[in-house]
Amino acid sequence: MPSRAYGDELLLYPSQHRVGSTDDTRPRASIKRNPSDFVVHEVDVRGEKVQFEASDLADQPCPVKKEEHKHLSKESITQLAHLVLSEFLDEQGLEDFSSFYDALASHAPRGTREKSLLVTSRVHLEKVGRTRFHCSIREHFPLTSSETAQSNDGMPTFKIHPTTKRDIHRLEAKERPAYTHFTLRKENIDTAHALSVISRVLHVPPKAFTFAGAKDKHAITFQRVSAKGIAWSRIASVNNSSKIQVSHPTDEMVPLFLGDLTGNNFTIVLREVSHWGSHEDEKVRSIEVDGFINYYGPQRFGTSSCATHTIGTAVVNGEFSVALAMLLGSRAEFSAEFTAATDGLSFQDLQDNMADDLCAVTARYRSAYEACPRKLTVEKSILGILAEQPRNYQAAWFRIPRNTRRLYTHALQSIVWNEMVSARLEAYGTCVVVGDVVQCTGSPDKSAGEDSNGRRPDASTSDFQIVTEENLHTFAMLDVVMPLPGSDTTLLYPTHGCGKEAYRAKLTAFRAERLFEDVEEPGGYRAVMAKPSQMSHRVIPSETDSELLSVELSFSLRKGCYATALLREIVSVQ
Template identity: 30%
Template sequence: MESAKGANTVVDDEEKAVGIECYANTASGFQAILKERYTDFIVNEIGLDGEVVHLTSLDAAVDEEIDSREQEKRQKTIVQLSATQEEPDDHSDRQLDDGKKAPAAAAATPSETQGEGTDAKVEQTEVAASVDFSAEIEIAVADFVKLAGPAEAERLKEFLEQPGVLLPAAEGKPAPAPLILASSNDKAYRTRMHVFFNSHFQLMTDTVEAPADEEASGPVKKDSKRPCLCIRVHPRKPVNSKGGNGGQKRNRDEGGGWKGHRRWPANLPQYLEFTLCKENKDTGDAIGVLSRILHVKPRSFGFAGTKDRRGVTSQRVTIFKVRAARMAKLRLLGMKVGNYRYVDRDLRLGDLKGNLFTLTLRGIEEGSQLSISEAVRTLRTSGFINYFGLQRFGSHSIGTHVVGAALLRGAWEEAVDLILRPRDGDKPQVAMARSIFKEQGNAAAALKHMPTWCVAERSLLEGLVRAQKNDYVSAFSSIPRTTRKMYVHAYQSYLWNRAASERVRRHGLQRVVAGDLIIDTGCQTDIDNEDGDNDWIFSNVREVTPEEASAGVFSITDVVLPLPGSRVIYSESVQKIYEEICQSDGVQLVGFAHSVREYSFGYLTGAYRRLVTKPDKVKFDFVRYSDPSADLAETDLARLQPVQHDTVKPAGKAEEGELLALRLSFSLPTASYATMAIRELMKSSSSQASHKAATLSANHIVQN
């Protein structure tokens, strides 16, 4: 494996600014258009079980099965209870001549039969309701004993069993009085009480003062100066009663009524897992849309990783206590959901093995098939330098790693200025807000013009308005924590890229050298975890000895480089590389550089990342096409709603299509960038400006 940086390769200023400078092999590159259409970049998540995620079904059949079982169980209970409550019929055992029992209603008139049937249905409905609530009351009272004791639990049981509390009272009869529970000065206890009644029966509660002459009869905090208050529990009110729905929450699916929120079926796992297939949306935007439509908070969702915006991606997502039938009714633009199942645990970041990419590179030069085929085979065998891609550092002229370096230096005012400084490409409203702050230094005036979607900028301006003059640290703390972490992590990534390029320049990629770091366990999973969750990795990283290097014990794919932090180790040669880079930026590599610990490498755990990654399951072919707008690869959405394009043909004779494209698929582990694999394959820049130039050039050739 040879490293390349020279003929037939491109390194532009944008990549060089973030440390992306070298290539892993010397295979010839080529020109092509990437991401001309969304369908040219398809990503399918690979789960921890190794299965590739696809959207294959939109229906909620899983709910139909569950509801069918629940209904069957319910009917059995109704029949059993009805049988025990029926009076014996003197004629019920009368036998016919042929040995069969005579129907009890054989002599009844049709009208009588119909009336009896109606009464029976009403009776069954009432029996079913009483059975359901009897069981729920028993469960609730048992839980309430643990919370408030047996005496209060007995009072609650008597209250719940009264007509008019859970079920409507007889017509003309008043509703029961609210239940006032024992008083307590423990606010946490009262909060648990509110939560209890919200989760059991969705009864409305409020807090009232205890009688002046009454001592607290509930839990008491001796040192607390809070007053003793009582929880008051209100009966349910019918939806059509005076005052609307009486303060009860309405079930959007059921239309409100006596049942309130639909009860979650017993023994059904609390999380619904589904496949989200989206087009031209990043994962955060898609989750935001779903949360608004479903009226739930974004944190109710879980997912294993964020997926690119410009592409068609499929991934698994979980949501807390939302039924599949409700999800299946959603009308969504640019995305679909399906393949539902219920699970016991939500998805969390990192719960995946990797991603399967299906890419289409258009505008291939005629006659280049052989050299491109060789380049693909070389990529498969030699891999690529596992750089952090440009998207890691933001899409603006001022990279997030530059802000991170300022924070690590303790240059708070500079960090604020970098975030709010005017920059090329801003939309007019954003440009105006930045200009006001730069020229006037007026955070309040700038805030009025800053759009809500500029989360970091708005949060910082709000912090500046609230904070005392020149208190930039407090102002910066107004930015959401995940965004603040992003800046420092971006500088970690920048350091890694720079160190990787320097390692390749000094030693190449033909062999492992003494002083390289390796993980001594043959780990094949993701090790690039900035939060340091993989504890076993830190205890298994070590230096390669001179003897091991001479014997060729390890391959270049075993070598890792650290993301700086308190738990990583450096060999002497590796640490020297990192220190040289940090010194040029005025950043301290080890320990705490200032009193704000959050912005120091001593606060971060650190991680390790493989120097070279090899793509797996590599497949490719060439296709001809005549329509530039034709989709050349099939997406999950297209399989569900097939659209035929007669302009796409296998590569063959020129008359079958004047345009040529490479269709390439491969899988990568988590935290590896497909754009870096394509950069290695094409030996060209991965920047957007470069891709736009290639697209314009190719379109010009086609038009002429």
């Protein structure tokens, strides 16, 4: 199959339909020539644009500071010990502790000082009192740590010893919040890959990080990320790369979940624009007022020779060997390391590999698994299963993380939705008609049909209804939704010519009728039209070619909407 261009409109928008257009007089333009031409700021659940400051990149100091105690005099240590610990220790205990701490603060040679010190409380202490003693040691004498050695009749004996790195890490783990949220700035790298890099640097599993929505790869993007149980002082250590930077830490008690955002703000520079005049100015204004067709953009379907929805078709039909062959083959197109690791394996159909001796095939899978870099987590997990069970393609497929493998069936739903919306617009135009499905209650985000990972929103059937002659004039085109096909039998389908039977015929054309039976994909709704906010544009004359222009567009879209779908209303992307 020949490779597809990034903006292949024939695949994505079969009818070439655009709002208010019957001919194609759009200017030709190029996008994403440089990552800085496509800048995306996430908009959080409070409606605020995610911020990033380069001045905030400096690492923060560790919470336990020792330096200020390394030059204290014996007299100062004794005074501090009497002030802080006199309620716990008698005079002898205070003297012993002061001498022990002074030896640490003055860097006395290890052979001349005790490794630890035992002191006994002069008063009866329950657990709360013992905890107060440990907190006093930790707060005022950071060169030492303490623990309860034994407790006889409520008179505890404490063991004092020099603070180690292990003590510091344990203390940080106890005192740090459950989650650290931070802003991730990434350039020319996708969200999953960026977090994979961070997890390798910090030696933590990738699942320690969560985010509200994936962002474009070929762009500069800013988004919030949550890290479970990782101190900001460690996270900030990744700021040695121009591709990945972090800032703006906050302590939170809950993680980020997919869909925890309002939308995204875009600043896009169109390059080599063939022409721009009053007609294009008016088109931009009309989109801000009337909206644009809410197609799924090309990111949904991948950029390799094997579109992601074709993999989804194989999965829906239970053809796991075919799905794996297409997935691994598409990965090989972009990774020289993976290509080298899998040399000798056929990706036309994994079952072709079974024509050889089973032991030989197993050995090739094992060799490929061992040669596959750890950073290629999905590929390596697949090869790991095939190295143990060469014919168990289903087990290999389900080794892929659930959210990742669902992207392929979501892509299948999306391409069907795109085609059905084109059919609906061809048949009935951009006016509400009897038989349409509309959203009558709830927030506009629900009619987007899904969160950033394709899940159906928390909307009941009562939030949607069929347009009738009686209520036809109470709805606008922005209220119209089309269903994403799935197994949910309560989904409403239009009662006109683009109803459930039309969906069934389209799924049959894609060999995907079983999508109606896939319990993992219930389906949902998505608005036919989307409306941007805060939209503006300016023309930038070219410095090198007087006949070509650059145009900067700025706008915000709610979650689930694609900037590329808006752009195609204005320009023909080359």
